[in-house]
Amino acid sequence: MFTVFRHPIPTPPCIARLNYIEQYFIPIHMNNRHYTTALVILVLLLAAGMRGYGIVERGLVDYDEAWYLLEAKTLYNTGKFALAQIGILDEPDVALGLKAFIKKRGTVPLTSIKPGHTAFLFLGLLAFGPHDYAGLFMSVISGLLTVYLVFRLGKDIFGLRAGLLAALFLAVSPFHILYSRSVYSQANGIFLVTLGAFLWHQIHSTGDRRLLSLIAPGLAVGWAFTCHFNLAYVPVTFMALEAIAIVLNRNRFPVARNRIKRLLILGCSLAAPAAVIESVGQFFKWLGVFPADYPTYLGQFAHRKPLAEALQFSTDQVPFWSSRLLQIEGAAALILATIGLAITMANLRKGSTDRALVLGLVLVALLPPSILSVAN
Known part of the structure; x- marks a missing residue:
């Protein structure tokens, strides 16, 4: 048996064996x-x-x-x-x-x-x-x-x-x-996303109900987006995670107005890095440092419009990414990672914030490259 949040559930034989293997490879004295x-x-x-x-x-x-x-x-x-x-x-x-x-x-x-x-x-x-x-x-x-x-x-x-x-x-x-x-930019972007996830989890695991506590994880994830525009779906994911956390922990947030405030503060924090960069660009245009016809940060996204319009829902990229992961990471590592994820998910209580965060991070990494591709 193993206990999760004081809810004992039976340990499947396969999971018990994997737990034994885990303890064999890391025989540490936890204290x-x-x-x-x-x-x-x-x-x-x-x-x-x-x-x-x-x-x-x-x-x-x-x-x-x-x-x-x-x-x-x-x-x-x-x-x-x-x-x-x-x-x-x-x-x-x-x-x-x-x-x-x-x-x-x-x-x-x-x-x-x-x-x-x-x-x-x-x-x-x-x-x-x-x-x-x-x-x-x-x-x-x-x-x-x-x-x-x-x-x-x-x-x-x-x-x-x-x-x-x-x-x-x-x-x-x-x-x-x-x-x-x-x-x-990938290493910096991944670091900021991980930092945002860590700070966000700290808030909910400690029961911190302060509205301003959401600013730090929001700024971290928002900065990650400015490191690479392909991370645009990550801020959306964190907004969804916060909404899910509010629903799962509705007793901690009984006042509807505070729930809305939490989402607004997180959303503004996520948007703040891009807004600051755009404001600086506009200020430099006003000073004459940038040419009058120079498109600032957000304006330059318009030049990516043809690429955005070419995006389509498709699984065409799945074979490419799968083969690349196998080639670079190796089959053994992917199998062990899958087993590890199965073990950890089995130890998380359904309907918990932890489970939502883990699933959210897995989906945010795997889903976009699996269902989106560029036409032609």
């Missing part, structure tokens, strides 16, 4: 805090080694990586130039200013439409200097933080063993290592 900490550190060191080894010598491989870094370096150099103009810096950086950069680009889209990712790279340039590896370092850091957050989230929902196994799986995941060793 030994130092031992547990050592295991977490070992997993993080493994993740750091696989993501950071030889990262300085890797360089930029793909054109997109160079373009993302160019946007961040342009912002960095423009800031230095502006500081020099007002006397804060003694020597102005003779580099391509933002206005000249936009004029030189001259094509559509004028940027990568991933300003949240550009902000990450800009922070990397501030921290590590204007070097190509600064962007790589930020992906490595995001990857490591994601591994740790997966451990925390798994531990909080399923227990310590499950959290360690989940973190270990992600630490050695070839797909995640690939993006954590590049200047692509």
Whole structure:
């Protein structure tokens, strides 16, 4: 027998065997805090080694990586130039200013439409200097933080063993290592989504009813969307999760007005990063830094209209993604992940917020690429 939320249910024989295997592979003394900490550190060191080894010598491989870094370096150099103009810096950086950069680009889209990712790279340039590896370092850091957050989230929902196994799986995941060793936006976007999920779960697992507590997870997921426009469905998913959580925990939120306020605050927080970026763009247009006909962040999405119109509901992409996952992650890893998901879901009470979050994260990862494709 195992107990979930004080509701004992019989353990199926297959699940009992899998639980035995899990305990065999991680025979840890759960009450030994130092031992547990050592295991977490070992997993993080493994993740750091696989993501950071030889990262300085890797360089930029793909054109997109160079373009993302160019946007961040342009912002960095423009800031230095502006500081020099007002006397804060003694020597102005003779580099391509933002206005000249936009004029030189001259094509559509004028940027990568991933300003949240550009902000990450800009922070990397501030921290590590204007070097190509600064962007790589930020992906490595995001990857490591994601591994740790997966451990925390798994531990909080399923227990310590499950959290360690989940973190270990992600630490050695070839797909995640690939993006954590590049200047692509995926590592940063996934980190922010995971951070948002962790913060959101903390709110509901601790019974926090403060309305303003929803701002932090909303901002994290909203920033993730600005890292990559393909994450547009993630904010919608979190709005749905919050609505489901309100229904499941209606006793905690008896006042209908407060329920609506929760959804409004979360929705505004999700939209805030994109709104701030758009406002900055409009302000620069008003100052004359951007050309009058320059489409700002939201305006540039209009140039993606033909692609959006070509989207169709189809399962054409399922064979492609399935074969790619098999090729990169391996059949054994996918089988173990499926078994692990079955074990954990069996240990979650039906109608719980935890179950809704896990199912939501699984669906948000698998459903869009499974049912959407671009015509022709």
